[in-house]
Amino acid sequence: MFRIAFMAAVTVISATLPLKNSWADALVVDLSNHLVAITTGFTGTDVLLFGAVQNEGDIIVTVRGPDQDMVVRRKERTVGIWVNRESATFKNVPTYYASASNRPMDIIANDNVLKDYRIGLEHQRFIATTDITEVDQKAYREALVRNMQNVGLFNQRPAKISFLSNQLFRTDIHFPANTPTGTYMINVYLIRDGRIASVKTTPLVVSKTGVSAEVYDFAHRYSALYGIIAVIIAVISGWVASVAFRKG
Structure with a gap:
């Protein structure tokens, strides 16, 4: 039933794509659900993202949850007990981050493009508010990413985007049981010849009910x-x- 609904939706999308050459970079995107409702028995869910392009190209999707300040603490062993010692605070840290692509990102675009558009975990601009050295900042940042990956809120590698034809594509976005509430921004990038040809942004709300x-x-x-x-x-x-x- 879900697949039938998806095929019906992409059929409508492909029919709405413009035919003129001036619209060659047209990108149309939608979600199967724009609301993730967290109830008492919520154990996680998948949201289908689907879309279509006018001409061939690569697709990258990023999903970013609301930003907040996060503290990373370093544990040290003292008299046989592990205790928190030094710490670092970062701001502009997404509470959730996931990505997807139809091919490896480093093949789709060069590092400068990915960095400019903040695509990929390594290009997220976490700003340290604690006065620490550059070496310590890197270590704390890596620990922060590792901690978020361990609880399932940062995906360790991009999910797969599948093309059903040269125009229609889809991917599933997974939201675990501990997904934070708030408004999530989903960016979909159409890339040709290593350059961004089009970008579409759509919001998704995660809310307790x-x-x-x-x-x-x-x-x-x-x-x-x-x-x-x-x-x-x-x-x-x-x-x-x-x-x-x-x-x-």
């Missing part, structure tokens, strides 16, 4: 009250458990 959304909203609006209620619930749960085990 249902009971989890109400709890999340309450916790942020009334954090002190939420903390008190959480403590009370924990105390009551502990008391009930102790009574049950005592009777047993």
